[in-house]
Structure formats: C-alpha cells, structure tokens
Amino acid sequence: MESQQETKALFHGIVRSNNRVGTRNYIGVIATENESATVARQIADYFTYERLAGYKNIDGVIPYITTLGGALDMRGQILDLLRRTMRGYIDNPNTGGMLVVSLNSKGNSGEAFLEDEQLKEGPFLKKLIVCDEGGSRKSVEKGIDIIYSMLQKANAIKRTAVSAEHLIVGLKCGGTNSLLGQSANPALGVASDLLVKNGATVILSETMELYGVQDELLRRAVDDSVREKLLNRLNWWIRATQLKELLAYDKELPKEYWDINSYITEQAYKGIGIKKSGTSPLSEVYQYAHKIKKKGLVFMDTPGYDAVAVTGQISGGATLIAYTTGNGSCFGAYPSPVIKMAASDSIYHQMLSDLDVNCGGILNGEISVEEMGRLIFEKILRVASGEKTKAELNGVGRNEYSPWQIGSIG
Incomplete structure (x- = not known):
C-alpha cells in the first residue's frame, strides 16, 4: 500500500504550453551585459509588492544581472556558457515571461542572443535595446510597459494537480x-x-x-x-x-x-x-x-x-x-x-x-x-x-x- 501511494504523489503545479510544469510564476528582466544592468534592475524594481497586488498569480518580477557580456570574446567558451545560462532561465518552467535588455546591437546584444539561440519574440519573450529607445530613462519606461503587458497574460495561469x-x-x-x-x-x-x-x-x-x-x-x-x-x-x-x-x-x-x-x-x-x-x-x-x-x-x-x-x-x-x-x-x-x-x-x-x-x-x-x-x-x-x-x-x-x-x- 505504501509503495502504491508513493508512485501516486501529486503536487499542484503550473502547466506551461510546452507541457513542462513550474512551481512558481515569475516574470524576469535579464541583462545581456553589465552595461544594461542598471536599466534591467530599475525595470524590475518598479514592480513592488503593492504594484503587483492585482496580479494574484504572479510571484514577482526579478532582475537577472551579470558582470559579464560586453567585453567577452564572441567566440569564447565563457560567452557560450553565459548564453546557455540565460537561455535556461528563459526556458525554466518557473518563468512566466522574460524581457531581454541590452545596450546596443554590438557584442552580446539581445538581437544576437535571440538569433543565436533561435528564439523568437512573442507575448512572453521581448527584447529591449537601450540605444534604440533613446537612453536609460526612456528604456526603463518602455520596459515597464512591456512587463505590464506580460503580467496581464501571465496572471491567467491556474495551478493543476x-x-x-x-x-x-x-x-x-x-x-x-x-x-x-x-x-x-x-x-x-x-x-x-x-x-x-x-x-x-x-x-x-x-x-x-x-x-x-x-x-x-x-x-x-x-x-x-x-x-x-x-x-x-x-x-x-x-x-x-x-x-x-x-x-x-x-x-x-x-x-x-x-x-x-x-x-x-x-x-x-x-x-x-x-x-x-x-x-x-x-x-x-x-x-x-x-x-x-x-x-x-x-x-x-x-x-x-x-x-x-x-x-x-x-x-x-x-x-x-x-x-x-x-x-x-x-x-x-x-x-x-x-x-x-x-x-x-x-x-x-x-x-x-x-x-x-x-x-x-x-x-x-x-x-x-x-x-x-x-x-x-x-x-x-x-x-x-x-x-x-x-x-x-x-x-x-x-x-x-x-x-x-x-x-x-x-
């Protein structure tokens, strides 16, 4: 009887569209290099507990900041590892959406990252290029709008046994x-x-x-x-x-x-x-x-x-x-x-x-x-x-x- 119970263990998880199952529902803001780190952090930090009060199924908005990226050898093993790690955070079933922030189109940019990893933008994956938006302040404002759009959709999830x-x-x-x-x-x-x-x-x-x-x-x-x-x-x-x-x-x-x-x-x-x-x-x-x-x-x-x-x-x-x-x-x-x-x-x-x-x-x-x-x-x-x-x-x-x-x- 005990072994039968063990094989039937259940939890209430979040089933994603690819059938992978998460335990949490976070929106992420990930910087591709240190030059865009402050913008990424300011976007995420805007979403305080009070501002998320209306999104009961969202666990939070989290910044993922790196000291790497901008000065890495574009052919190097360390860059490959950084991109693999970033891709893994996007794919993790606990991620309900991700905004990829980079300074410009050079180096480890959001454009190059998405292209090399064969990722396409959609409702739950967006990129933001600071130089294209007119600088830091406008980029933060644009990023906040993007996250609000993701929140509306990501909040629709339900936990399932x-x-x-x-x-x-x-x-x-x-x-x-x-x-x-x-x-x-x-x-x-x-x-x-x-x-x-x-x-x-x-x-x-x-x-x-x-x-x-x-x-x-x-x-x-x-x-x-x-x-x-x-x-x-x-x-x-x-x-x-x-x-x-x-x-x-x-x-x-x-x-x-x-x-x-x-x-x-x-x-x-x-x-x-x-x-x-x-x-x-x-x-x-x-x-x-x-x-x-x-x-x-x-x-x-x-x-x-x-x-x-x-x-x-x-x-x-x-x-x-x-x-x-x-x-x-x-x-x-x-x-x-x-x-x-x-x-x-x-x-x-x-x-x-x-x-x-x-x-x-x-x-x-x-x-x-x-x-x-x-x-x-x-x-x-x-x-x-x-x-x-x-x-x-x-x-x-x-x-x-x-x-x-x-x-x-x-």
Whole structure:
C-alpha cells in the first residue's frame, strides 16, 4: 500500500504550453551585459509588492544581472556558457515571461542572443535595446510597459494537480559541518529516493566535494558512458585546482603541491554531501547549465559556491532547490524556491527566520532518518504547490543569479 501511494504523489503545479510544469510564476528582466544592468534592475524594481497586488498569480518580477557580456570574446567558451545560462532561465518552467535588455546591437546584444539561440519574440519573450529607445530613462519606461503587458497574460495561469514526476529538484548544501552527514543530508537522501521513485529528477552537483567518495557514485552510474563523463569532470577539476594554485604563487611551486591528495584531504569532510543523493542509480552527467532531460538522479558539474552552483541547476531546469546546512544560511535563488534544512536544533533555532526544516531530532533520537526524509518529501510537495519558503518570505534571491565564469572556485 505504501509503495502504491508513493508512485501516486501529486503536487499542484503550473502547466506551461510546452507541457513542462513550474512551481512558481515569475516574470524576469535579464541583462545581456553589465552595461544594461542598471536599466534591467530599475525595470524590475518598479514592480513592488503593492504594484503587483492585482496580479494574484504572479510571484514577482526579478532582475537577472551579470558582470559579464560586453567585453567577452564572441567566440569564447565563457560567452557560450553565459548564453546557455540565460537561455535556461528563459526556458525554466518557473518563468512566466522574460524581457531581454541590452545596450546596443554590438557584442552580446539581445538581437544576437535571440538569433543565436533561435528564439523568437512573442507575448512572453521581448527584447529591449537601450540605444534604440533613446537612453536609460526612456528604456526603463518602455520596459515597464512591456512587463505590464506580460503580467496581464501571465496572471491567467491556474495551478493543476499533476504527478510528482514533473519535479526537477536541485540538491545543495552550504555551511557544511560533520552534523550534516548524520542528519540533514541522509534525510534529504531519503527524500531524493522518494522523488526518484515517483519519477522525478534530482540534481546532485558540487564536483570537488565528490573527492574521496567518488567511487560510490561511479558504482551507481547506469553505464560506462555515464561513468566516463563523471570521471572526465573530476579530472578537469584536478587540473583547474592545480592551475589556481599555480597562478597564486609568485615563485616556483613546492614539489608536494603537485600531489593532489593534499587538497582532497582538505575536501574530505565535504564528501558527506553525496548523502543528499540517496541510493538511486546515476542516470546522466551534465556540464554546467545544460538542459536536464533524463529522469532520476543526475549530476551537474558545478563549483561548490552556492550562487554559481544553483544558477547552473536552475538553468538546467530545476524548479525547486533542496538545501541543507550545518552552520546556517540565508540563501535564496529566484525563480526557484529554496527549502533550507538545518542539521541541528541549535542552528535551526538560531536562524529560525531563515530555515524551513529542523533535522535536529535525528541527532536527539526523536525521529529516524527515514521518517525525517518522508517529512522533507512532503514539504517539497507542499512548496512545489505554492507554499512559501522562508527565503521567499524574506525576499532573498534577487542578487543570487551568478553564471559561472569558468575556473576553480570554491
């Protein structure tokens, strides 16, 4: 009976015209380069809570600002990644509409971006070229009018009961300590397995934190091709880490540096992050910000840094983020709600206004890992259905859009 119930898990989602299902309904204003960032932010910031009061089905208008774009090599890998990330935010089912803002028709312009990505303007996708509108002030006014037009149409959505198989959940941890491996991470692992059993997708990331435990995930790969992809990304990070250290030294490196084991030892306690993934087979490995197409447990290559890692997951299609913490966090990431789970009673009560779930009862013997995992699974379904997280209630996430600039960062 229990397994039958698990395979029939439902949530109330937003079914888009392409049949993908969102958990939220945001309008975005995305800058293609830093030169248009202020205009994009001013357009989005105009739409305060009070001005959106008449749009009950709209969760907000969010700016997505980059420091990149204008000076990038137009043939470069970093530009490709930036555009892929932007495209992913447009395609994410939590996006009800997007305005693409750029300074002019040169460099990473809105025109070039839409053309290269084979995107066409429509009711829910528009571009705005600042130079064509007569400067910043007129562009902000024009952008506000465009967003108002999108709001009218995007507000018409309704939530519908759908299968949990439509969920794509990014797994993340931050403020790591040893308690995470005893409580929140294994409990989230149980919830991850329940999601997979119900046909959903969960995304494990943070490549460097696999060192020391990589063999476990390699054994869980469904075939040699998936295993080879994971090994490839692990080896890339070894070389990237060595290059980072090489650039940091102004003299010859000590010979012991070239033994990567010293760095792996430093990362060892972070290997407990793999417990978030449960026990499911690894069905696919994706590079940063690539669209997730496989069901089940997948891996996306990202740094460990919260904002960069989650930006990649959201670009890949994550409509909800499940985030564990041992030392506390106030992280959020629009357009996808972030559920934050505390490893202990002390950190939960210390950051009560930021953390959604207390896993400390596991440490106290008050609840089992399996029971806590079931509660997290049920919380995920409620949040996917519209229940607000602490991060959303606090308005956190407007500044966390951070496309990876490619390199070895934490």
